Amino acid sequence: MHDMQNIPRIDPRRPYVIGPSGLKRIILGAETGMRDPMQVSHHDESRVALRTNKETTATVLVVVHSDRGALDEHGKQAIAAAALLANAETAVVVAIMGTCNDDLSVLGADKIITYPSLDVTRYSPETTVEALRQLWGEIHPVRMYLPDTGADAEIGRRFAAIHRKTIATDVVEINQTEVRRWIPGNRFAVAKLTDVVMLAKNAVDTKLPWVGKGEVVESPTVNSVSERVRDLGISASAPENVALEEADAIVSGGNGMKDMSTFKALADAMGAATGASRVAVDDGRFPRAKQVGATGKTVQSSMYMAIGISGAVQHLQGIKDCRHVIAVNIDESAPIVKRASLTVIEDSSSFMKAMLELVNDAKKVAGKE
Ligand SMILES: Cc1cc2nc3c(=O)[nH]c(=O)nc-3n(C[C@H](O)[C@H](O)[C@H](O)COP(=O)(O)OP(=O)(O)OC[C@H]3O[C@@H](n4cnc5c(N)ncnc54)[C@H](O)[C@@H]3O)c2cc1C
Numbered sequence: 001m002h003d004m005q006n007i008p009r010i011d012p013r014r015p016y017v018i019g020p021s022g023l024k025r026i027i028l029g030a031e032t033g034m035r036d037p038m039q040v041s042h043h044d045e046s047r048v049a050l051r052t053n054k055e056t057t058a059t060v061l062v063v064v065h066s067d068r069g070a071l072d073e074h075g076k077q078a079i080a081a082a083a084l085l086a087n088a089e090t091a092v093v094v095a096i097m098g099t100c101n102d103d104l105s106v107l108g109a110d111k112i113i114t115y116p117s118l119d120v121t122r123y124s125p126e127t128t129v130e131a132l133r134q135l136w137g138e139i140h141p142v143r144m145y146l147p148d149t150g151a152d153a154e155i156g157r158r159f160a161a162i163h164r165k166t167i168a169t170d171v172v173e174i175n176q177t178e179v180r181r182w183i184p185g186n187r188f189a190v191a192k193l194t195d196v197v198m199l200a201k202n203a204v205d206t207k208l209p210w211v212g213k214g215e216v217v218e219s220p221t222v223n224s225v226s227e228r229v230r231d232l233g234i235s236a237s238a239p240e241n242v243a244l245e246e247a248d249a250i251v252s253g254g255n256g257m258k259d260m261s262t263f264k265a266l267a268d269a270m271g272a273a274t275g276a277s278r279v280a281v282d283d284g285r286f287p288r289a290k291q292v293g294a295t296g297k298t299v300q301s302s303m304y305m306a307i308g309i310s311g312a313v314q315h316l317q318g319i320k321d322c323r324h325v326i327a328v329n330i331d332e333s334a335p336i337v338k339r340a341s342l343t344v345i346e347d348s349s350s351f352m353k354a355m356l357e358l359v360n361d362a363k364k365v366a367g368k369e
Contacts, residue, residue, distance in 0.1 A: 051083060051108055051210040056091035061141035062109070063132060065120045065151045066098035072300070073206070073321055074147040076107055078199050080206040082145045083108020085174065092212055093139055097128055097151070105214025107206060113217045120151050123231040129159050131222040136163070138220075148198035156198045165195035172203045239273040244290065247273035249303045250322075252292055254315075255279040256308025256329065259349040263307070266352045269359040275299065277309045293318035308348040311336025328352075 062082045064075035071079075083092045091110040098119030104112050113135070118128050132155070136144070146156040148170050160167035168191050173180040179197060180188040239247065251267040252275035253260075267274045276286035278293060292299055294314040300321035307328045309315060316339055319325060327340035328351045337343045344351055 049210045051086075051092075051110075051208075051212055052088040054088045056089055056110070058090045059093045059111075059139045059141045060086050060090055061135065061139065061144045062092065062094045063144060063146045063152060063155060064094065064096055065118075065155075066096050066100050067120055068302070069099045069101040070323065071096075071100065071102055071104075072147075072323075074149050074199075074201045075152070076102075076206045077202070077204045078145050078147045078152075079104060079107040079109055080208055081174075081199055081204040082143075083208065083212060084204065090142065093135075093141065095132065095135060097131075097155075103214065105211045106208065108208055108210070108212040110213040111215050111217055114219050115222065116219060118222075121234060123229065124227055125151075125154060125158055125229075126225045126227045127222060128155050129162060130225045131220075132159050133163060134220065134222065143193075144196045146196070146198055148200055153198060156196050160196045166192075167196040167198065168194040169198040170200045171197050172200045236271065239267065239271055242273050244273055244275055244292070244297045244299055247299065247301050249273065250275045250292075250299055250301045251305045251307065252276055252309060253280050253286065253307050253348075254309030255283070256310075257348040257352075258285075258308075259352060260285060262349065262352040262356060266356045266359070269356055269363070272303070272305070273301075275304075277312075277315050306336050306340070307352065309336055310334045311339055 060082045062079045064071055064078055066075070079092070079094055086092050086108075092108055093111045093113065094104055094109040096112060096114045099114055099116045100112065115128075115131055118124060118131060132144075144156070144159070144165075146152040148156070156167065157169070159165065168179040168181060170181040171179045172182055173188070174193070174197065177193055178190055179193055180190050181200070183189045239249075244250065249270060249272035251263070251270060251272045253263050254277035257263060257280065264274070274286070274290060275292040275297070276290045278291055278296065280286050281288055281291045281296075291297065292315060294317040296318055298318050298321070302323045303326065304319050304322040304324070305326045305328065306319075309327075310329070310331075311327070311334055313335075316335070319339070324342070325336070325340040327334070327336040327343040328346060328348055329336060329343065330345065330347055332343070332345050
């Protein structure tokens, strides 16, 4: 049985979601002229084939906001979905609202256009919609894909409403003629394929057997538009007021972290929210609301520092969307080490004291104290 909570976690390999019934046939079948992934060596990246060698005569457009030069998993999925669905004559054009340091060719992007001034730190929906109107007029895409979250969710709806495009939201399955979205009661709502497709999270696998051309194009000038809403900038709220699921930096303690006062001081100094493993919660060191993992919160911070946490599979499930995981552990064979992009093999208490000193020194140098 499915309930609403399971909806964003659809396994793309199940037979009814995007990819399986539709995608497998659409993209990998001989009739599309696509490369057969079985002929591609996954171990030799230099030999990964282009998605298509044919001259492209049509385009599909993917629109994604980036955050400090990086795309989140949902944004990546939108690009991969567009590439999976495009036929051999169709180019995948990606408009990045912001900058992008990632290699998007591995997600099937053929052409990448960045709009650095339209990143998520500024609220400028009317200018963004104008940028898309200009781009749409230039490349005449057959379809536009966006992730159905955050700034992208708003832009897709605004664009469709203003420019009278058909739109489907929360889409989990798509084929040549129809889109499907989940509705309560474990049912699909089916609609004709629309101009704008807003994709639900985790409906597509981003591991592709081929690459796009990845050509980066200079940012076009966008006509100036007067925004009706004035952006007063971003002000950070105190980490303890931020929901763990929305925190950008999290310092998390586990069974190997007992020095609570240094832990709290470090989190404060770093401006990070605090999380915990289940063992640390069961011990009474953290409230249940701080538990990260399968039976706790699923977080998606840019930085997740796991101090004295082993990285049990149930804990890792809660941090799968985190961008940078830093592990602090005395055991270099702890599973968290495999997940982390940086590991410090050190006693948690000594680490936290040293780190606290470094952060405070850095703040003094920056004149923030
Ligand atoms: C159904 C189910 C659901 C679960 N849900 C969750 C969940 O949502 N979230 C969750 O976290 N767990 C969950 N668990 C529990 C999970 O399996 C682990 O038991 C738990 O995550 C372990 O917590 P830990 O890593 O803090 O503790 P431990 O497994 O005890 O690991 C402690 C780590 O700290 C290191 N360490 C020890 N001393 C030090 C030191 N002085 N300095 C630095 N490092 C040190 C150790 O090397 C070790 O790696 C669940 C389990 C089940 C069965």
